[in-house]
Amino acid sequence: MQDRVAELITEGYTIVRGFLSPSETADLSAETHRMYQEGLKHHATYRDKNLLFEVLNDPKANRRIVLQAHWTAWLSPLMEQMRRSEKYFAVLEPFLGADIKQISHQVHWKPPGAKYTSYRFHQDARFREGNVKDFSYLRSTVTTGLAIDRQTVENGALRVIPRSHRLGYLGLSDDGPIMVGQTQNEELRRAGLDPSNIVTCEMEPGDLLLWTLFTVHGSAPNVSDYDRRFMINSYVRATDSERGEWAFRDGVSIPLGAEPQICKYEQLRERPGPFYIESDWTEEAKSAGAGNAQP
Ligand SMILES: O=C(O)CCC(=O)C(=O)O
Numbered sequence: 500m501q502d503r504v505a506e507l508i509t510e511g512y513t514i515v516r517g518f519l520s521p522s523e524t525a526d527l528s529a530e531t532h533r534m535y536q537e538g539l540k541h542h543a544t545y546r547d548k549n550l551l552f553e554v555l556n557d558p559k560a561n562r563r564i565v566l567q568a569h570w571t572a573w574l575s576p577l578m579e580q581m582r583r584s585e586k587y588f589a590v591l592e593p594f595l596g597a598d599i600k601q602i603s604h605q606v607h608w609k610p611p612g613a614k615y616t617s618y619r620f621h622q623d624a625r626f627r628e629g630n631v632k633d634f635s636y637l638r639s640t641v642t643t644g645l646a647i648d649r650q651t652v653e654n655g656a657l658r659v660i661p662r663s664h665r666l667g668y669l670g671l672s673d674d675g676p677i678m679v680g681q682t683q684n685e686e687l688r689r690a691g692l693d694p695s696n697i698v699t700c701e702m703e704p705g706d707l708l709l710w711t712l713f714t715v716h717g718s719a720p721n722v723s724d725y726d727r728r729f730m731i732n733s734y735v736r737a738t739d740s741e742r743g744e745w746a747f748r749d750g751v752s753i754p755l756g757a758e759p760q761i762c763k764y765e766q767l768r769e770r771p772g773p774f775y776i777e778s779d780w781t782e783e784a785k786s787a788g789a790g791n792a793q794p
């Protein structure tokens with residue numbers, strides 16, 4: 500455990516092998532499939548409070564795909580248990596202490612054959628509002644990525660740049676949608692990063708990757724013929740954040756309450772939904788003049 504803490508602090512990422520057992524991973528895989536089917540019921544991106552299904556008509560796959568689902572814990576008892584399970588507490592507590600809130604709870608898909616399956620290099624601080632975006636909160640947050648499927652070079656496993664978290668906020672890919680185009684080496688070099696240091700985090704199902712809010716990471720497209728499903732849960736030391744759903748209070752797992760809390764979705768109170776977001780950030784939507792509304 501101490502090695503893991505040290506590695507996250509010095510390298511900006513670490514991998515917990517065999518975090519879930521094969522049977523837990525199989526249950527999660529089946530539930531993730533169920534959530535995908537749930538998402539496909541919607542013709543476009545759908546928001547209901549913190550719950551979000553990002554649904555696209557993918558121009559290459561020529562079919563509707565689900566790219567992300569946020570806060571499925573509101574629909575799925577298994578997801579609700581998983582996000583605040585003892586196993587997560589055991590991994591998080593050495594970094595964050597015993598009072599922990601959760602900021603993101605998302606499943607990402609990279610459907611084989613689809614056009615939009617890559618993520619430009621970035622730091623997750625880009626997607627945070629409020630004080631924890633500040634570099635001084637480097638040690639207040641941890642993001643976790645759980646391999647539901649095998650994560651390989653071919654299917655677009657997460658790629659990280661070791662020690663990049665020490666450089667502060669670099670503004671990478673701040674200029675546009677994160678899933679359009681791919682980061683050029685030149686952009687990394689301009690930010691003081693060496694592209695030859697990139698590590699692809701290949702993982703078996705059930706392995707868990709941890710990284711910081713400032714670790715530079717991205718992922719390549721899925722060029723394989725199999726899925727790449729990845730569950731991202733990010734957590735914050737409760738004393739440092741107004742936002743988030745409780746996950747653990749004094750080490751005790753806390754279920755979702757009657758009312759959702761503001762996590763990443765800013766307009767939760769003014770525009771709770773449910774509603775559809777018809778326009779999207781794809782090149783196709785942009786050239787059709789549909790705007791560029793990020794969910
Ligand atoms: O799913 C991925 O490969 C990366 C996603 C990511 O980094 C993000 O959503 O911030």
Ligand SMILES: [Fe+2]
Binds near residue numbers: 622623716
């Ligand atoms: Fe990210």
